[in-house]
Amino acid sequence: MLRLLMGATSILLFFISCEKDEGSGSPKTVYSDFSNGEDGWQAGFSEYNGDNVESYELEHGIAPLPSPLDETKMAYRISGMNRSDDLFRYLTKRVQGLEPGVTYKARFTLQIASDARSGGIGAGGAPGESVGIGVGLTTDQPTSSPDENNFYRMNIDKIQQCCTNGNDMVVIGNVANGTDEYQYTLLERTGEFSAVTDHQGILWIIVGTDSGYEGKTTLYYSSIEVILEKM
Template sequence: MRLFSIYMLFLSSLTLISCQEDESTFLDPVEVNDDFSSSMMDWSGDFADYPSEGDTDFELSISHEALPAPLDQSKNGIRISGNNRSDDLFMFIKKKVDGLKANQRYRVRFTVNFASNAASNQVGVGGAPGESVYVGAGFSVVEPMKTIDSTDNYYRMNIDKMQQSQDGASMKVIGDIANGTEENNYVLISRTGEFTGQADENGSVWLIVGTDSGFESVTTLYYTGIKAVFQEMTN
């Protein structure tokens, strides 16, 4: 009986140590939870990885408008669309977040909600319309912007973004846009993932969510909401 009591005390001690380690790793979270039904909630968008001249063939557009049928058309979303003639079109939205701790390291848990009409398990030019369009999320202390690369006169990002299925220093791949059906109808889907980084000296970061495409045709998505939970890391 004495040995059993000692064993149970040992297990209790391990549990307490484990809880203390968990509590010391993360403090109270800061949450961004934006629904785009009524507005873009200070998010804005742009494109990269396409030529700086003659970009009209890419049919690039960003707007805030009603969701398409068969979805509830009384609700709105951020519509982003482009024709991937470069075989590498990057389409993204971004938002600045203030009020974090200066130079603090955070783990962010993303939930990205959007509507996609890219059926699963399809064949397309250059790649599948669903599985070859990768979704990524992350953040940066500098504002994500496109700049002209003088070596090829293409618009490139000023951050180390994702590169199709490959993670970058400022973004992680969290899935693709395949809608889980055999139909090219818009379906509401969700992708989740985590990213770890550090806030700047003012306690600010720029959130970025986007897609990098290997499908050489038109992709049109409607973002309906984005949630980002910042957890302060102490280890």
């Protein structure tokens, strides 16, 4: 009888151990719909002149979705006038609790409200197709700081306008709303990016837009979902 109990206990411990291993390797999901505020996301801007920052009309914060969308739903609003012909607007969030020194693949799903009609015409480029959307992962916190000429630049290798990937981000689309009207429409953009965690198991998520359109772009991030899976 004792031998049978010991055998049963060994089998039980084996299955418990397997369940723990499966749990530690399961994907980690980061999801924000901004119904309760910023949810750890931080906004920023880059590629602008600090000597006349007011002319860029940089704004960000939680706000209701605009008409004709559901105005009872909150979103992360980010807006700026592209005076530099290359304005970058971004949101970033820290993710911890991952395994240190391990490659993770992130699957991004963004819900974004844009009023940039498809096929529109504007200075420097189209208001929709010339504004690229990018996603990425970094071990260093993405930040924007002034150089010796007080021109703000990123500390990471971001996307360039509508079409060029960087080492830390990739382009997953643009902000053209798929209609022939300048009215807010909810878009979905998806993409993937992989990176190695630091020695503490930390990565920074970054999503953002880089603009060749020399006008004002105001976007509403309705939701951001990032599924991180160990490779």
